[in-house]
Amino acid sequence: MTEILGEGKGELIGWHDPDEAREWVMKNKSRALKDKNMSAAEAVSRFVPDGAFIASGGFGHVRISMAIVYEIIRQKKRQLIMAGKTAVHDLDLLVGAGCVDRVEAAYSFGHELRGLSPASRRMVQSGQCQVVAETSNAGYQWRFLAAMMGISFMPSRTLLGTDTGKYSSCKVIKDPFSGKPVNLIPAAYPDVAFIHVHRCDAYGNAQIDSILVEDFELSRCARRLIITTEKIVDNETIRKVPWRTAIPFFVVDAVVEVPFGSHPCEMPGMYYYDEEHIAEWLSLSKTDEGVDDFLNKYVFSVDNFDDYLKLCGGARKLNYLKKREHFKVPMTAPWREKA
């Protein structure tokens, strides 16, 4: 008889019974090698319904599928639940825009060194966005690990004894081997995840030239996976060096080619954050009117990512960001002055 020592009171988001999860994969995911190249608009329209549980790969403002984030806002998706895993700019925009109204928070509503996120915090503090559960970074990481493994939970020693644990959806039991309390982290299967990669073939085999963060596990547990890629390459490029494949094609549902597709977030090895653009958001998003102004300018007035990049300074700005990534120009912190 399993002794349950404690149960978190957070809402259990995205958990599925292991048999249900397997049957879903067998019915809905194809092993066929087919061309999945499509536009961001089509990918979002097909794979992101209202009310979906969504997850963004990368690390909040590092290697982010910004084309998908903007398209979700453009298509006015609503009542989304977002995995606030390592969420920074991605979540701030989606909550600020009113697309996401529920968050399971590991790290959310903050912009790391830049400070707190005015828009999404305001939505939480006014009750428009609910934090339905708390967890930690390892907590979320191991939700995806359990789901990737096709099992119901992953045991861990994190969250024990804390309010983060109490507000999570975890359960604490007595470990039958050690006799000590152990935390059981429930599996999470996002309805859709979106991950930005360095290169990918049309079938979905993706290479990532940086830390994976949580993307190894996330890509393998999401029910639908949209890959945005700096460049679509041919299948030969993948087959020459198969040990470099981070994500295999058969977990992927859409491949969207978006050069500079992580802007204004960093793309490791390629371009740094556009601090000027992020500072503009952090400043404008202090008010609801400012949020509308920003979204009207950068999301609603354009219908594709290339036009958006032109608004952000085009080739001149992108060249500067490439130089910044490679330390050829100094660091700046315009959001500091604007604060």
Added chain:
Amino acid sequence: MLKKGALGTRYNLREYLAFLGASVLEDERSVFVGTGLPIIAAMLAQKTHAPRLLILFEAGGMGPQLPELPISVGESRTYYRGIAASSMHDVMSLSQAGYVDYGFLGAAQIDRYGNINTTVIGNHDLPTVRLPGSGGANDAGSFSQRLIIITSNQSKRTFVNRVDFLTTAGYLDGPGGREKAGLPRGSGPYRVITQLGVYGFDEATKRLKLVSLHPHASLDEIKENSGFDIIIPAKIERSPEPKEPDLRILREEIDPAGIVLGK
């Protein structure tokens, strides 16, 4: 917030906290760091007395030789000339399995047992202030054998009798609390560094105890800026002060733009 003049004209408060943070870290040990002052302290340690300090970042960066201050713990600088660029699963697992000697965090609120709040001020469901949440903090606090906490604003509002939300485990409710909850044996908070002093934890009671008082601070200020009683030893040590090479490294190499340390 102490002005430069209060500490003398040589260094400001944040530079001092970074220096003190660096002084706790040992060569050939591993440290798991969060944004801001913790990274700066680790970088200073690596450039001075601990050149083989192994810096680990939760998103997967391992053993970098940091070229400049990262904005994010998940960006490319966190594995620049690193020994590996891995994943969160890898780094968190290694932490849980005992490979992390030091964890280094900030805190919004802290109590006498080193329990930390970075989630909410006020009620959880409709908070007065919503903070970012645990991030990797709870994990660092659960897994690091020794946790170092750094904050520049010790006051009655931050050193509280009871945290509004217990985000990250210190010693929980006192001696044996961590082990009873199932946390790793012998792990827990080791140092708390503020603008007034460096603190440790009393072996028997696991309560916050003064280790050294800063040169510019007084015992009265320590007591006035805490909502709970801090154990004061009979003999008061004074905190060490940075030398010119430390300050030069901080100002010219680590944070030349003054993003965290100011100018």
